[in-house]
Amino acid sequence: MSGANPAVFRRSRRQRRVSQFLNTTMRHLLDFMQASWVPLRLRKSLTLRMGLTMLISTLVILSGVGLYTANSIRDGIFQERLNQLLVESASRAKTAQSRLDQAPVSTVEQVQSLAQEVVTSITTMTSGGNAPSVLILRNPNETSAIVINEIVTGNSRETISPELRQSVEKKTGQYWQSVKLTDAEGRTFPGIAVGTALNLPLAGAHELYFVYSLADEQANLNLVMQVLAGGGLALLLLVGAMTWVVVYSVLVPVRRTVRTAERLAAGDLNARVLSQGQDEMAQLADSFNKMAGSLQSKIDTLGQLSRLQQRFVSDVSHELRTPLTTMRIADDVIFDARAELDPAALRSAELLHDQIDRFDAMLADLLEISRIDSGSARLSFETVDINSLVRKVIADNDSLAQQVGCEVVFNPPPYPCTAEVDTRRVTRIVRNLLVNAIEHSEGNPVTITTDTSETAVALRVSDHGVGMTPEVTSRVFDRFYRADPARTRTTGGTGLGLAISLEDARLSGGTLEAWGKSGYGSSFRLTLPRQNGTEMGPSPLELTDYVEPKLEEYQAQTGGEDA
Template identity: 40%
Template sequence: MSVTAWRGSPQFVWTFWRRSIQARVVISTLLLSAVVAAVVGWVLLDQVSDGLVDGKTRSSVAEATRGTVDAQRRLSGASGTEFDASAQLTQLVASIVQRGQVQGYDVVLTGPVAGSSEGVAAGSGTRNSQGVRSDSIPQRLRGEVEAAVFTGVGWTYTEIRYDPSIGKPSVPGVVTGSQLLLPADGGTYTLYYLFPMTEQERTLSLVRRSLITGGSLLLVLVGGLTWLVTRQVVTPVRLARRVAERLASGRLEERMHVRGEDDLARLGMSFNQMAASLQKQIRQLEELSRVQRRFVSDVSHELRTPLTTVRMAGDVLYDARDRFDPATSRSAELLQKELDRFEMLLTDLLEISRFDAGAAVLELEDVNLADVAHRVVEATRALAEHKGITVRIRADAEPCIAEVDVRRVERIVRNLVSNAIDYSDGSDVLVLVDSDEHAAALAVRDHGIG
């Protein structure tokens, strides 16, 4: 898997998210800012849209009212002998259409309304601006305007449709309707003004693009500022982490670089003081450990010479014990055993000093673990008899051969058996020895509290 593919994996993204405070703060701030910007933009756009639509509606109704009043005044001022009904309608529609072309609206004239004059003189039908379709007028508005008791101007929103031949797309708009009385035949006609909202759509589109552009630039600015601010906070924290890792690896002289006097600077000073205190205490512990190792080494070596002398005298007494009285002979035997024990303790001290100095080496040889178990049981027999405990060995008749450092293994087994005897609840202590073709094992089992 390539490095690029690995970096793009979800696991890497999740790990980066969990480990980077700066990334979490920047991304969270951007998400919240985006939500706030979207809500504010939506509210502003809704208010602008409502304002544009309301303004267009009021101006459309006012313009339709003026146009209707002017058209009715001109119709009322013409006598029936001067113009016939058809000529009146044609002249009226022509003037209104011409005015609509200048001011940007379309006109539809229908009639006569059922129940008024038959309209024989003028003829029934629809007259409109070029290309506009009469089905752009909703049926609800038609019914309202064509009612016998209708007065004033009615309006509603609609979609203004055009004939495909003129190549104009449909647009949303406001349509108003009113009644006209034609004096020539006494018929009532309905006059509809259709005001397209093309300019309002352009304005909304401009506002929408402006909000998107401004919101995007604002998000970039907020993201940059958040990254800069978090970087100023996170950088000292990351530096402290690196210094702490170096301190943990043993480089106790590492310290943070402190600049300024703000809270982060005081944190760095406190961190350096803590590191200096830890370094001082560790140095003291190391010095105490060195003194302790030196003491153990010196004591173990210094005791070796007098122990040798006492051992020689003890061997002489032990060899001549048959010529002593029973009490003196028993004392010689006890002296020999305690010398053996003391020599083992001294050997342990020497072993500890070798381990501390890093000079301990394994002395491997093939031994029978059953023999090791028997020697340990024999060495701890006096302690077991004093506690009233029996130490038993369970081993196969076949030798259990293993390549080990017999001195160290025997010491370990002796410690296990001694602990088992000391903390036994009175039950027997069992030493198990077993092996197969691949491994050998020696275990100590007791029923005590430990």
Template identity: 40%
Template sequence: MRWGLRFRLLLAFVSVTLLAVAVTAWSSARSASAALVEATERQLTGVVAERIGAVAPQLSYPPDQESLDRLRSAVGPETVVTYGQLSSVGGDRTGLVTGALRDAVRTRGRLVAQRIVAAGRPWLLVGTPVVVTAPDGGRSPSGIEVYSVFPLAEVERQVDGLGRVAVGTAAPAVPLAVLLAVLAANSVLRPVRRLRDTARRLAAGDLDARSTPRGADELTELTVTLNRMAGSLQASMEELRRMQADARRFTADVSHELRTPLSTLTAVVEVLASAADGMAPDARESAELAITEVHRLVRLVEDLMEVSRFDAGTARPRVEEVDVADAVRECLRARGWSDRVELVAAQGVRVPVDRRRLDVVVANLVGNALRHGAPPVRVTVSAAARQVRVEVTDGGPGLPDAVLPHVFDRFYKHDAARTRTPGSGLGLAIARENARLHGGDITAANAAGGGARFTLRLPRDPEDG
């Protein structure tokens, strides 16, 4: 489960706030509880000391049983008073007096308090020796020890009440923390959303998109950086478009300007070709080379002009209903490839295309297979509900993995040694442009049994393209 930035900010803010409130409330309640217990302990020990002080001067020393009973009654109901073998016990809780408390009273010779928990309830034990004051002010132990037991249940209830008060005090902080978290998250996420929207517009191609910087924090610096990046990208893209437009215009202009001299040159080489048989061998070889290169130059210029039309967006197909099998068969027959290429196609597979452009595509794919592949070369025409496929395969070694991504690039020849081959390096690029002009496409791959496989896909309905 992926949590958004807003949720994480809210969760972090609320968690920190609640933790701070909880720690503060717990600390306050604990301090107040400790202070309450200590105050109660001081009060009770003070009461014991005060009551003993009021009765002790009236006792006889050494004390008898009556004196011990009198002292016990004065101190409180849950009290035990001892003197040697004599003792006076009152109440049922005096058995809670611990040996540790008795030892501490006898060792220290002063009042000692001890808190214990018995039967699930808190108790305060107070023990003290009775000291006799002589007429001259001297103080000496009388041998009498007093131990009292006081319940702390009421104090415990007060402590619990303090805890509930702390929780009740902290509870209103929760909605307040959520409200503050929402406000803080909105203030942080608002510029983030603006940056996101700007980035989306840039990704969609709107290079004029910008965000307005607000404030002087890190998000403002990020906004300024994004705006600078967008400006730099826009300038680069404009320069790239200008250079592309210049290159296309240059190609179109050069191709157009070459047509007239090439027409003249073509007429000359035709005359030269008709007279080549009567030339000396060396002269005939030079003439044939010149004829070949002129024809190659003419094809290159024609290809460049076709590419220029695609780039300028002026290429328009003249669509008609065409039987694909007949069109492929005619393409092979016109180029003398019928006996070199196997055609597997059913009749009646019709598709709306520009017949001339379909001929160019098939000729490029088959010619590429014959030049760079190996027999058998096969053309398969098949039809589906929404498209027609023309697949050209050969029995050659196939296309290297490094070549596959570039086979449709303009002027690309994967074998650098073939710089003098008849092809211009534009044939497959023009074939794909023609396919896309009809709403289709061409893909290149290697067949399962070896050899290259080029697949032309054309939609049966132009609106599906």
């Protein structure tokens, strides 16, 4: 026996749909994993990562196992049926040849009738739908003058390929080939065509073909594939559900710990994680609770120290008020009689007067900081015109500007900038910003700009002095911070002015921001809501009026050097 390539069963429509579903699902999963917005979700959800990983892994494993199992079952069923059909067709061909050799015929009609009887006996030997289609075809190489009509049962003449006929023409055995059959309803199913040489009396060499249908085997294979696909889908859903249950049950304590950590971060120091059992999750909860207890103890200790420090600063500031008042009275007497003093004593009286003023300002700043830290600061809001407030502050510090040789330029809009503010605190903010700008202006003009919108009012103080580096800008509101400790101060400040201004802005519901550029100057922008307790919105002023010079302007300023 010899044969062509192994037969391949036709996949049923349902099997193709299952295969297409698996391929589509895999493609969608891969597209989902590669989407630009997925990585963020995957990083945030361990359940999603584990679920997708298990589903994809299970799908790949089931697909591989299913394909291997289906191919093995298909090849096994086909090979077993092929062996049966080859033995059966060989036996029928031998019986037919024996009957033809023993029959006495002398005419063409007798040969035709004998061949038809042989075909009929072969088809009637098998009952039911498993009876093969039988064909007797004349060998193209036969030269006998006796020619009979081809005998064909069923619609199987077109299934015999030229390649199979060429193999049978060799007359050296049995040959088979996988074929595709079509029923009356147009449905296709696999089959096997087996051919062998046949010698008819008088007519000479012919070819005998048996065409067997494998529809029953295909139906059985389809049933097996449906069972495998259904079982695989059920297993996939089961694995997904089990993965979700397991991961969810494992992550419940983790989520509980996360929520507790968020409560701790929000200030609830009494938050604790519920600890159940003795497994790793329980150990995690116990360790977290110990950490939370330790943090609470440390924070309570630091809170007590902070309260003691605030009380100390407040008490010392208040206690210093009494001797300072006495020193102030004595200083006023001495300073008023300074015209009668000799030059050395006069210089001492002036120094004493200046230092007592500085000491008084320092105590006032310390008291204000202690009130802010203790949360006892009180605000009194009233509707005022910021432009009028700025003009008053400029007038109060006119002597300082003249002493430094600095011109203060005020650029108000042509309309009022009214807002509901604490006049005392806003005045202090503007005064601190203006004095700070005059101190660092290097004699250049200081510009104050105001503007308003429907929800906010803003003020910007800009100087064109030494400016600030990014490091200085980030720390300019720190208490007692000085960018250049060796720099001589005209007003003898305490180093708390900008820190107090920032706290005043926050208490008023606004913001205070700083910008600086070395060699150009610096800007401070105060933005406040127009009505107390309402949304402030964006500031109506830019943080700075600085514009980066173009290359031509820069080269003109630097004498044509490269930027």
